[in-house]
Amino acid sequence: MVEVKNLGKEFVTPNGKITALQNISFAVAKGEVFGIMGASGAGKSTLVRCLNYLERPTTGQVRIAGQNLAELSPRQLALVRQQIGMIFQHFNLLKLRTVAQNIAFPLEIAGVPKEETQQRVDELLDIVGLTDKAQAYPHQLSGGQKQRVGIARALACRPRLLLSDEATSALDPETTQSILTLLKKINRNLGVTIILITHELPVIRQVCDRVGVLEQGRLVEMGSVTDVFNQPHAAATRRLITTSGLVPPTTARTKSAVTRSTLAAGEVV
Amino acid sequence: MSSLLADKALQKLIFTATGQTLYMVGLSLAIALAVGVPLGVLLVVTAPGHILPRLKLNAVLSSIVNTGRSIPFVILLFLLMPVTKLLVGVSIGTRGAIFPLAVAAIPFVARVVESSLQEVDPGVIEAAQSMGASPMQIIAKVLLPESWPALLLGFTLTAINLVGYSAMAGAIGGGGLGDIAIRYGYQRFRNDVLLETVVILIILVQITQSLGNCLALKASKGQRRPD
Ligand SMILES: Nc1ncnc2c1ncn2[C@@H]1O[C@H](COP(=O)(O)OP(=O)(O)O)[C@@H](O)[C@H]1O
Ligand SMILES: [Mg+2]
Numbered sequence: 474m475v476e477v478k479n480l481g482k483e484f485v486t487p488n489g490k491i492t493a494l495q496n497i498s499f500a501v502a503k504g505e506v507f508g509i510m511g512a513s514g515a516g517k518s519t520l521v522r523c524l525n526y527l528e529r530p531t532t533g534q535v536r537i538a539g540q541n542l543a544e545l546s547p548r549q550l551a552l553v554r555q556q557i558g559m560i561f562q563h564f565n566l567l568k569l570r571t572v573a574q575n576i577a578f579p580l581e582i583a584g585v586p587k588e589e590t591q592q593r594v595d596e597l598l599d600i601v602g603l604t605d606k607a608q609a610y611p612h613q614l615s616g617g618q619k620q621r622v623g624i625a626r627a628l629a630c631r632p633r634l635l636l637s638d639e640a641t642s643a644l645d646p647e648t649t650q651s652i653l654t655l656l657k658k659i660n661r662n663l664g665v666t667i668i669l670i671t672h673e674l675p676v677i678r679q680v681c682d683r684v685g686v687l688e689q690g691r692l693v694e695m696g697s698v699t700d701v702f703n704q705p706h707a708a709a710t711r712r713l714i715t716t717s718g719l720v721p722p723t724t725a726r727t728k729s730a731v732t733r734s735t736l737a738a739g740e741v742v
Numbered sequence: 743m744s745s746l747l748a749d750k751a752l753q754k755l756i757f758t759a760t761g762q763t764l765y766m767v768g769l770s771l772a773i774a775l776a777v778g779v780p781l782g783v784l785l786v787v788t789a790p791g792h793i794l795p796r797l798k799l800n801a802v803l804s805s806i807v808n809t810g811r812s813i814p815f816v817i818l819l820f821l822l823m824p825v826t827k828l829l830v831g832v833s834i835g836t837r838g839a840i841f842p843l844a845v846a847a848i849p850f851v852a853r854v855v856e857s858s859l860q861e862v863d864p865g866v867i868e869a870a871q872s873m874g875a876s877p878m879q880i881i882a883k884v885l886l887p888e889s890w891p892a893l894l895l896g897f898t899l900t901a902i903n904l905v906g907y908s909a910m911a912g913a914i915g916g917g918g919l920g921d922i923a924i925r926y927g928y929q930r931f932r933n934d935v936l937l938e939t940v941v942i943l944i945i946l947v948q949i950t951q952s953l954g955n956c957l958a959l960k961a962s963k964g965q966r967r968p969d
Contacts, residue, residue, distance in 0.1 A: 527871055550874070565866045579874075582873050
């Protein structure tokens with residue numbers, strides 16, 4: 474579904490070059506939920522924006538469903554983007570459009586006829602459980618409801634891939650749970666591949682199949698969520714796990730077990 | 743001192759002059775919007791980091807707009823006289839005033855549009871781009887609609903400025919209320935006429951402002967601040 478090869482990104486700023494990403498390679502299979510975790514400033518947002526070429530990589534390749542994005546014309550790129558849904562930390566809804574009109578927005582852009590749009594919007598409102606809020610404006614909604622609108626909008630064009638950049642980071646724990654459940658449901662029932670980026674480790678552990686760890690623009694570790702959380706190899710991963718207060722589940726019972734695990738992890742590097 | 747109400751001929755003149763003022767303001771506003779809105783949009787989207795960055799074009803447009811804004815209106819009136827004459831056949835009178843009024847308002851409208859569009863959340867623009875929206879679609883479906891309440895307030899301000907400018911144009915033979923105020927009120931010592939034109943101007947401005955506020959509030963869809 475997604476193939477990233479030797480991806481690098483440099484920003485040229487008045488104060489010199491910033492290397493945001495360096496030599497990133499990974500692949501995400503169809504139907505997978507792939508997580509990317511990292512501290513703030515690690516390059517997560519830049520990476521996810523490279524996946525739909527909102528940010529053009531400086532080096533390397535991004536392939537979506539086999540298509541190398543670098544080779545596409547603007548028009549073709551627009552078509553590929555219509556097949557990739559994206560959700561955001563701050564929802565990014567149009568504030569002067571109703572919920573229904575927000576969800577209809579990508580369909581309008583894709584030139585879907587009015588009647589079909591209406592039907593699709595009703596379906597989506599049902600999927601995210603907001604049928605009764607169809608005529609509300611974003612400022613009348615809670616954070617969780619806004620993110621549901623964001624998700625419905627991202628699904629409007631029946632994408633095969635969903636990109637999520639810190640989608641739950643502005644939400645309280647309870648709302649986060651309901652959004653994660655919804656994402657899981659979308660992955661299972663609609664077969665949508667999800668790439669989820671967050672600094673919140675519990676989110677990754679709860680919904681992802683595999684995870685990559687980003688530190689200072691480098692992918693320092695990658696593997697199944699169980700492996701990475703139980704036997705973190707990279708120092709950066711261990712630091713993330715420690716600072717987030719998570720303890721590997723297998724070692725959570727006794728204090729001595731925690732010590733052992735830490736030592737074991739230490740031996741690897 | 744002659745009674746104001748008895749002075750029927752003069753009342754008719756004032757009535758006509760009010761119509762002329764409305765005509766000058768309305769038409770020059772329409773022209774200024776037709777040119778100023780696209781100009782303002784271009785100023786925004788060609789800026790560095792926006793959806794169609796064209797740095798040279800942006801710098802050129804920006805300096806044209808700044809030049810336009812820095813010329814005082816009275817001077818612009820005289821500067822433009824030959825051009826006005828060429829374009830509309832006359833350089834004075836109500837019709838002659840419309841062109842300089844429009845020219846004066848264009849850079850103002852452009853800056854109003856620029857500052858309103860800059861307020862649109864970059865995240866929303868990014869969301870539209872992630873859906874495959876073209877720059878034209880982003881302008882038509884995101885930038886302009888999302889800043890509509892702010893634009894309405896800015897256009898209201900433009901209209902009010904034009905009422906003031908039109909009175910100035912009137913002073914040099916442009917017709918309208920300013921013309922009446924100068925010729926009858928000031929030069930013939932008719933303080934009542936002077937007062938009446940001022941009252942009419944105040945009412946025009948009040949109505950325009952109230953209408954603008956009302957439309958902007960409605961357009962903001964119940965958000966707390968109609969930004
Ligand atoms: N448009 C940009 N211009 C310059 N530097 C940028 C830009 N976007 C991101 N960066 C830099 O790239 C690095 C990674 O940022 P980001 O991808 O936002 O990290 P994260 O999402 O993991 O917090 C940071 O050092 C940031 O300052
Ligand atoms: Mg980020």
